[in-house]
Amino acid sequence: MRHLRTLRRGLLSALFLAVWPLAAGAQDGAAKESADGIEDADPAWIITGQFSNDLFGGSDRHFTHGMRLSALSPEGIVPDFIEEAGKALPIFPDKGRLRVTYSLGQEMFTPERIELRELIEDDRPYAGWLYAGVGLVSATDDRLDNLELNVGMVGPASLADKTQIEYHKLIGVQVPEGWDNQLENEPGIVLYYEHKWRSLWKAKEGDVPLLADLPLLDKLQFDVTPHLGGALGNVYTYGAGGLTLRIGDDLPADYGPPRIRPALPGSDYFRPNDWFSWYFFAGAEGRVVLRNIFLDGNTFQDSHSVDKYPLVADLQAGVAVMLGEQLRLAYTHLWRTKEFREQDAPNQFGTLSLSVRF
Structure with missing residues (x-):
């Protein structure tokens, strides 16, 4: 238990050290914004909480639970050295509006038959992932670029076993019995990059005349x-x-509500113009997977693993609502194709997210 407490303190300390220099540079950034005459820079912090669970899909297997808490900085408080580094990368446009994002998250994975204590050779390993992240976001009117580094632990140090066992006891459902077979402790690191083009085609007001006179649909866009x-x-x-x-x-x-990776990207960012707005969404993503530790097993030592498929596809649909120019609430339902050869059926799960501007 001592090494788990040390790990938690270490992750929180690392996040604090990453946030502190950016927060300390806030006044300098604000002054620079005023001196340069930049108008309409977004001054708000955006805090987002996400809750993903396969119970929304009627099962309790494979990707079974995920949580993520993130904070997106206002524009104008990015320290000069981070801003210069970001603009020096060819993946970021010169005129992009830069913000920094920080995150903490936990994910857990189990086989289908969680009531069994013994190792299930033909199903995926028990595994957990606890991480802290820091990233750089660049936005223009027609594109969004997101570069994020996540660092954490896979294995017992992720605390996924204890989290799931206690949660299942709390809600009175089957307690998973096989966590003794989970992947071994391993430091984890992953660098993500996402690029989105906004509005390849967008309808203007009145382009759907049959709906234009209906309440809440007079400004329908696509x-x-x-x-x-x-x-x-x-x-x-x-x-x-x-x-x-x-x-x-x-x-x-x-750019759509955020999701827990790997999944279709959304955005922690939102800035509504009306007191109430909404949209429905649907999407698809294909992935070529070279490495997935939660299927391939530990990197540096022997562990349970399964034979993964190199191609995986996601389909998703959902709804988002923005209220009072301060809140965004969204639900996303995701269907994922089989990830490994012994898997009996595709998976599905849902994600609730709540974002607050302040």
């Missing part, structure tokens, strides 16, 4: 947002591409 991205590290290594379709009101307010 957009298509393709994306490319990938991950590199001992936790995940993959390339991804896909698109998202949206229909609703005030679509430029964001």
Whole structure:
């Protein structure tokens, strides 16, 4: 237990050290914004909480639970050295508006038959992932770039076993019995990059005349947002591409709600223009997977593993609502194709997210 407490303190300390220099530079950044005459820079912090669970899909297996808490900084408080480094990368546009994102998260994975104590050779390993992240986000009117580094632990140090066991006791369902077979402790690192093109095509007001006179539909909009991205590290290594379709009101307010990776990208960012706005969305993503520690097993020692499929696809649909120009609430339902050869059926799970501007 002592090494677990030490790990938790270490992750929180690392996050604090990453946040502190950025927070300390806030006044300098604000002064620079005023001196340069930049108008309409977003001054708000955005805090987002996400809760993903396969119970929304009627099962309790494979990717079974995930939580993520993130904080997106206002524009104008990014320290000069981070801003210069970001703009020096060819993946970021010169005129992009930069913000920094910080995150803490936990994910857990189990086989289908959690009532068994013995190792289940033909099903995926028990595994957990506890991480802290820091990233750089660049936005323009028509594109969004997100580069994020996650660092943490896979294995018992992730505390996934204790979290799931206590949660199942609390809600009175089957307690998982096989966590003694989980992957071994291993430091994890993964670098993510995502690029989105906003509004490949977007309808203007009045383009849908049959709906224009109905309440809440008088400003109906439609957009298509393709994306490319990938991950590199001992936790995940993959390339991804896909698109998202949206229909609703005030679509430029964001790039879709955030999701827990690997999944179709959204955005922690949102900035509505009305007191109430909404949209429905649907999307698809394909991934070429070279490395998935939760299927391939530990990197540096022997462990349980399964024979993964190199190609995985996600389909998703959901709804997002923004209230009072301060809150965004969204639900996403995701269907994922089989990830390994012994898997009996595709998986599905849901994600609730709540974002607050202040």
